[in-house]
Every structure is written in structure tokens, then in C-alpha cells.
Amino acid sequence: MSQPSDKLDLAALKLTAGEGRRLEHLTVPFDDLDLGGQRYTTPETIDATLDVSRMTGDGYALRLRFASTISGPCMRCLTDAAPETSVDSREVHDEGKGTIEDSELTSPYIEDQVLDLTSWARDALALAMPSQVLCRPDCAGLCAVCGAELNEAGPDHSHEPPRDPRWDALRELKLD
Ligand SMILES: [Zn+2]
Ligand SMILES: [Zn+2]
Incomplete structure (x- = not known):
């Protein structure tokens, strides 16, 4: 050079x-x-x-x-x-x-x-x-929910939507 x-x-x-x-x-x-x-x-x-x-x-x-x-x-x-x-x-x-x-x-x-x-x-x-x-x-960037690096966390990284307790009550009702 x-x-x-x-x-x-x-x-x-x-x-x-x-x-x-x-x-x-x-x-x-x-x-x-x-x-x-x-x-x-x-x-x-x-x-x-x-x-x-x-x-x-x-x-x-x-x-x-x-x-x-x-x-x-x-x-x-x-x-x-x-x-x-x-x-x-x-x-x-x-x-x-x-x-x-x-x-x-x-x-x-x-x-x-x-x-x-x-x-x-x-x-x-x-x-x-x-x-x-x-x-x-x-x-893949960062997870919008927890900020985890999605390149490392992998494609399976996800968050369950928060459970609504009222549906639990309904489910118990149907089981009876
Ligand atoms: Zn990157
Ligand atoms: Zn996350």
C-alpha cells in the first residue's frame, strides 16, 4: 500500500x-x-x-x-x-x-x-x-416484552398472555 x-x-x-x-x-x-x-x-x-x-x-x-x-x-x-x-x-x-x-x-x-x-x-x-x-x-432484535436478545433466545421465545381468572372459573364450571 x-x-x-x-x-x-x-x-x-x-x-x-x-x-x-x-x-x-x-x-x-x-x-x-x-x-x-x-x-x-x-x-x-x-x-x-x-x-x-x-x-x-x-x-x-x-x-x-x-x-x-x-x-x-x-x-x-x-x-x-x-x-x-x-x-x-x-x-x-x-x-x-x-x-x-x-x-x-x-x-x-x-x-x-x-x-x-x-x-x-x-x-x-x-x-x-x-x-x-x-x-x-x-x-431478530429484542423481545418487546422482556428485552431478551431473540437471536440467542431462539424462535420459541414467547410470552403466555396473562391468564384471566374469570376463564378459570368458567372452565371449572364446564368440567362439572
Ligand atoms: Zn442485531
Ligand atoms: Zn421475552
């Missing part, structure tokens, strides 16, 4: 129009994520693959791929969860055509041909994450 770097100077790649390059094993420093009021920890760095294509003019087409675990409490049962999320994100940047109407053509992660890998990776992971962080996809 390369030296950790949150920024990449695209100009330093010296690509000509139509030329592309794949940069593998980029070590990108990473931050923790806040999700639904909970803090989820991510690895300190991620191992990313970046495809850079130079378009005509000063434009770039970029594709960033990586996978990262996110560790934190399961949103159903609160035990530790660390699901892995794969990210595949694309950006197009063309400063030459970057008028106000064309703002989709300028990437918020590129300034003066310097790419902010950490910000892009962080936003892309937040977008790619499942809306629920679960310890396992079929997590």
Missing part, C-alpha cells in the same frame, strides 16, 4: 486527453461516521482503487472503489455489528465548462486539479451504507 494521503494531485499524473490510468492500493485516511445519532467506527485507512481518465480539455472522469467495515451497535439488538460495505462511486469534473448551469460537471472533491480522496470516500460510504446497520441481515 502507498503512503497514506488524503489528497491526490491529478495534474501530477500528466495524462493527455483520452488517456486513463488505474491507481491501485491507494491508502486513504478515513474518519468515523455518524449515523442515526450513533457513532460508527471505520478503519483508520482504506485500501482504494481509483480510475482516472482525462477527457478533452481539463476534464476528468473518475471512479473510486473500496470496501470498508463499519463497527457499532446493531440497530435492532444493540450488540456489536461490523458489516462490510462495498463502494463504487463515480465523479465527472470539467472545469473548462464549469459555468453555473453546468455545476453537475464540477466535482465538489476537486479543486485546482487536486482530488480530496478522504471527503469523497467518506460521502460515498455514507451513501452506500445500508439504512440499517445490523449484526446480521436477519437479526
